[in-house]
Amino acid sequence: QVQLVESGGGVVQPGRSLRLSCAASGFTFSNYVMYWVRQAPGKGLEWVAVISHDGSTKHHADSVKGRFNISRDNSKSTLYLQMDSLRPEDTAVYYCARDRIPYYDFWSALDYWGQGILVTVSS
Amino acid sequence: DIQMTQSPSSLSASVGDRVTITCQASQDISNYLNWYQQKPGKAPNLLINDASNLETGVPSRFSGSGSGTDFTFTISSLQPEDIATYYCQQYDNLPLTFGGGTKVEIK
Numbered sequence: 001q002v003q004l005v006e007s008g009g010g011v012v013q014p015g016r017s018l019r020l021s022c023a024a025s026g027f028t029f030s031n032y033v034m035y036w037v038r039q040a041p042g043k044g045l046e047w048v049a050v051i052s053h054d055g056s057t058k059h060h061a062d063s064v065k066g067r068f069n070i071s072r073d074n075s076k077s078t079l080y081l082q083m084d085s086l087r088p089e090d091t092a093v094y095y096c097a098r099d100r101i102p103y104y105d106f107w108s109a110l111d112y113w114g115q116g117i118l119v120t121v122s123s
Numbered sequence: 124d125i126q127m128t129q130s131p132s133s134l135s136a137s138v139g140d141r142v143t144i145t146c147q148a149s150q151d152i153s154n155y156l157n158w159y160q161q162k163p164g165k166a167p168n169l170l171i172n173d174a175s176n177l178e179t180g181v182p183s184r185f186s187g188s189g190s191g192t193d194f195t196f197t198i199s200s201l202q203p204e205d206i207a208t209y210y211c212q213q214y215d216n217l218p219l220t221f222g223g224g225t226k227v228e229i230k
Contacts, residue, residue: 035219045159045167045210047219061218095166107214109157111178113166 002026002112004096009117012086022079022096022114029077030054033099035110036070036081038092048094049081052105064090086121093118125149125213129222135230142198144225146189146211154190155215161224162207170209171196203229 008020020036036048049070051058058070069082079096094117097110126149136142146156154174159167169178171187174194184199198205206229211222 044224045161045212045221047221050217050219059217100169100172107217107219108155109169109172109212109214110159110167111169111172113168116166 002098004098004112004114006094006096006114006117009094009119011120011122013123014087014121016086017082017084018086018119020081020083020094020096020117020119022081024077024079024098027098028102029072030074031102033101033105033107034070034072034079035097035099035107036079037095037097037110037113038090039095039116040089040092043092046092050107051079053103057105083119086119088121091119091121124218125152125216125220127211127213127220127222129211129225131225132223133226133228135228136201137230138201138203140201142201142205142227144196144209144211146194146196146222148192148194148213148215150215151191152213152215155213156187156189156194157212157214158185158187158196159210159212160205160207161210167210198227201227201229 003025005023049060051070055072067085071080096114098112100109100111128147156174158171161167175187208224208226
C-alpha cells in the first residue's frame with residue numbers, strides 16, 4: 001500500500017535551518033509529481049512546493065521562495081524540503097503528498113498524504 | 124493568484140440531513156477543482172477530483188458539481204463519521220490554492 005512518512009521536524013530558532021524528508025513506499029516514486037503542503041495550528045491548508053517526477057522542474061509558493069527548496073532522490077524514493085531562514089510564521093504541520101496521475105508532469109489532485117510533521121519556529 | 128472562497132465556514136446539521144458547501148473561484152478554473160475531507164489530527168483525504176469524480180472507495184453520499192467559477196459539494200445524508208473539515212482546492216494554475224475550509228458538526 002502507498003505510504004508516505006515524513007521526518008525531520010522539531011523546534012528550531014528563527015533564522016535557522018531544517019530539512020524535512022518524506023520516505024515513499026508502495027508505488028513507483030519516480031513516476032509521480034510530489035508536493036509539500038503545510039497547515040499552521042488551527043488554520044487551513046497552504047501549498048508550499050511541487051516538483052516534477054524527475055526533479056527537473058520545481059515551483060515554490062511566494063511565501064517561501066528563496067528560503068525553501070524542494071528536491072527528490074528517486075533512487076531512494078525520498079522527497080525533501082530544505083528550509084532555511086525559518087520564521088515564526090513557518091510554524092506548521094508539513095505534509096508531503098503525491099499527485100493522483102502518474103507520468104503527468106503537471107499538477108492535479110493530491111491523492112495520498114503523509115501523516116504530517118510538526119515544525120515549530122520559536123526562540 | 125486564484126482565490127477560493129468557501130462557504131459556510133462552519134455548519135451544524137442532523138444525522139441524515141443533506142449538507143451543501145459552496146466554493147467560488149476568483150476566475151474561471153474550468154473543472155480543475157478537488158474536494159478533501161480532513162478529520163481532526165489527520166491528514167486530508169481526497170474525496171472528489173475534477174469537480175465531480177468520486178475517488179475509489181468514497182461513499183456515494185458524497186458528490187460534487189460545477190464548473191467555471193462556482194462549485195458545490197454535497198453530502199446527501201450526513202453520517203456521524205462525516206464530522207470533519209472540508210476543503211476545496213483549485214489546480215488550474217500555480218499557486219495551488221485551497222478554500223478556507225468548512226467545519227461540519229452534528230447538531
